[in-house]
Amino acid sequence: MTFHAPILVIVVPLLSAFLTHLTKYTRLKRGAEIVALTSMIVSLFFLLSMSGPVFSGEVLNYDLGGWPPPAGISLTVDGLSFFFSLLAVGVGLLIIVYSLGIYVYARRYYSLLLIALSGILGIVLTRDIFNMYVFFEILAVASYILVTYKHKTRAIKASFKYLIMSESAWVLFLLAVAVLYGLTGSLNMDDIAAQTPIIYQTNPQVIYLVFALMMIAFGIKCGMFPLHTWIPEAHSQAPTPVSGLLSGLILKVGLYAMLRVFFLFFGAPLFLRGAGSIIVYLGLITLIVGACLALAQEELKKLLAFSSINQIGFILIAIGLGTRLGFEGGLFHIFNHALIKTGLFFCAGIIISQTGFWKIGQMKGVWRKMPGLTAAFCVLSLAVIGIPPFNGFFSKMFIVEAVLLEQNYFLLFFVFFGIIMTAAYFFRVIQTFFAQEDFKQKPDFVPQPVGPFEHLSTYVFAAFCLLVGLFPGMVLSLIHPAVKVLLP
Amino acid sequence: MMYTLPFFPPDSLSLFMLVMICLLFPLVFVYSLPYVRRSFFRYYSVLLLTLVGMLGTVLAKDLLSFYVFLEIMTVGVYFLIIDNKKKESFPAGFKYILMMFTGGVFILLAALMLYNLTGTFELAAMAREAPFYSRTVLMPISTLFVIGCLIQIGAVPFHIWLPDAHPIAPSPVSALLSGLAIKIGAYGIIRLIFTLQTWDSTLIIIGVSSMLFGVALALRQTDIKRLLAYHSISQMGYVLLGIGAGTGLGIGGALFHVLNHAIFKMLLFLCMGAVIYATGERELNRLGGLGRRMPLTLAVFGVAALAISGMPPLNGFASKALLSAAISGNLWLKLAVILTAAGTFASFFKLYRYAFWGELPEKLGGAREVPLLMSMPMLVLAAACLAAGLFSSQLLRGLVAPALGSKLTFDFWNINVLIEAVLILGLGAGIYAFGMKAGFFGLRAEKAGACPVYLSLDRLCCGAASLLEKGCSAFGEMHSRSMNIHLFWVILALTGLLIILNFLMV
């Protein structure tokens, strides 16, 4: 089983995406959901079957069809890939659970969701750079359609903007792949990594070109300034589970690509020369922009989207530092933020469907109607601010410590500013939730019924925050192999 | 960088704080039962969470646990403050939580810096390592930590949150806050300074400014709970004075004052809570003559007021005597202490005069003595005031001195104390009379007098915050709407990166 596990992890959701359409011919009322759930569980099973060797430091290599690189595509599972794929499958499972709720999503939705998830898994498991491009595009197409799933005009505009921006950047990524292929003759990441230092000695400008092009592509996907402008509209207009997918997973996958490509391709020579500091300072600006704009938001989902940008800024700073603690903090925060932000979007989605309001100022006194949900929201916001005993505390602490070790007090000040601003805008929302007055519902508004599945997935996220906060060792044992890959 | 939670066995300093918290917390609990009638489950669960946070803080043997439980306590207190859900509680709570988080991050930063220096978070290990590091290295870290704790205490100039947060909370919560929560900061300072041996006399300056500032502003207040909040600032100034003095007498006095202030400040807030419970009023202008209707409350209030002014044989005089002895050399400090004590007495006399003396307004005709569950804790606390005063030397020997790890004895019952008491009484009466004449107190009964406008730090901070918020909104508006601009940013980023890379690396 382990032998074929890597490809099965990716292929099972992909095939199930097509199977969901075939359930039209069965008499199962909720056939698509069952297929989706089962496929993710099967994928999770395959993934976990690989966990043993990965934890002991082995790297599992799998060549598709037996063709060795450079002719063939190889999938490799090392600590970093395993970490991200576990995160993707876990959060993806909970997104599907949320979608099982009362609002019945059609077969189309589940097949698109499964395509997106298999795209994510493909990105993190592959070792071929063009294969990564293909899976990114698979993911992108699925996400463009998913954003517009509810056919709102704003969503369509948001999706169009997302499409144009993302595709133009990824076309440039393809250009970079072309340049790399021309120089090295291989599309396999390991091969390219072996040859890059040599190329860098003779012809550094080419490496800079490739680096810049790839940075733009990954930056768009992960929300680095100044490429983040598609995020607020797209994340807020998408249906709630899709917002969770976007903020929770797609942003992280851009970061994975950054980690994989930059730290493995370009290794020591380029990085020690300051590419890392570019990432750090761009992350700093991202942090500030995200925080300031989040404070200015009136709509809840847009505030959460800007908060994502804010947190990505933290992660970029941590990753760009390039130290062991920086990677640990960054990866841990990626994990935590995926959990927290998806949970927050789910809370927001339930509240919006129950009150009919999008703006925070109108959602007064929500705690009286939905006390459990408000409690979950409080837990999740405290987690993202970085309050013990929740998980965000550890990741924030690692990031602060990483910056402290660099003795960069300018950076430290802005990290501190970011933490306080996060507290400020989240407590603004919590305050409104706890207000004395009740929200006045529009007279002709019928609250959309919210079933147990939506609540279940939200509470699971909140519970995970507490759990990981109390026992961070579990997640750290996942992160250590990943960091070992980045810093051997 | 993982940590375990080492707690047992607590050393004497932790034990001191532990005894204080464990004896006083149940009183808040009992008092809340008739006071907080709705939201039973939510209130008590958050109260217990705060207790967990407090206990964890004082029992923590390493700085990281200290920070963790401090934040737990802060979150609990926030939800208690906004329990009323009144309109004003939200800005107060917001200010509170933001300042507490700022202070918390300072403490975390200091803890991390110490970890980088010594390789451990544990206080015992740090104490062993500290002598090997020079003062110039330890001092900035210590200052950072102390500033974080000062924000927790509410010392000047970090007091901004206190006068809003303490009054707006329900009265048992105010008692909890002023009585116990702000002491955690003092505990933190003492603990760190013990560990790192970074004594510094700047704390004296902060202490004196807190003392004088607190009393001066308290005299101006007509809201009974806000008045008490300013007095908390002032009394914690005493504590800081003692810590800054650095001698055994000083820190012993500070610790003893922490205990005493907890007792009488809690009692004062519970009394005022009783007044609010009976009348629904917080303004001195609309109160009066309650002494006849609420004799019990009047009696315990009297005890507490005399205690806070430092009259023997109640507990206040004991700690103040210790502190006076600690600063005995310096004339200016002595003057500040006496002035503050006199001002405190004047302020409480004003409170007595306008709340309990005089005539009962018709609106308050239904005022009655508070139920037993509320008066019991008050009586217990009043008895404690008396006991702590009478048995002050035993307390000193048994509780305070071991906390300091030194043998401390003090002769409380000598003639100097009596002289000081009379002096304070006289000066206080004088301040009261002068204040009434000059219309300084802002009460309806006097002619409106001019008062020097002071630069309110509160207004400064709130102004800065609203400026930030307006700036952010303006920034948000600036976002372009045309699609081409977004793509322009993409290409601009690309070219920018290329340029930077080419010129940076070369």
Next chain:
Amino acid sequence: MINGVSIGIIVVLIGIYGILTKRNLIKMVMALYIMNSGVILLFISIGYVAGGEAAIFESGKKLMVDPLPQAVMLTSLVIGLGITALALALVIKIYDEYGTLNASRILEDK
């Protein structure tokens, strides 16, 4: 010199120009597709070997053009096609709502 690589680059630049300056949504999509085509042209030209023949295994052939870019670019063409189709579908939807294809008139909501 004029070879596939330089033409490819020029086409990409034309595409970038189109994206930056054109206001019409359909022209934006066209510019995107032009960019895609330019990169594909570039990639295939990189695999060009002077004097090589088509990369089909037959006995007697000595010099072959590199087949890997061609295979890879087939995939890329299909992806570009899919993206363009999707983009045009979105444009149609936007046109239904707004009646105009001018990007500056279809302002974003705040």
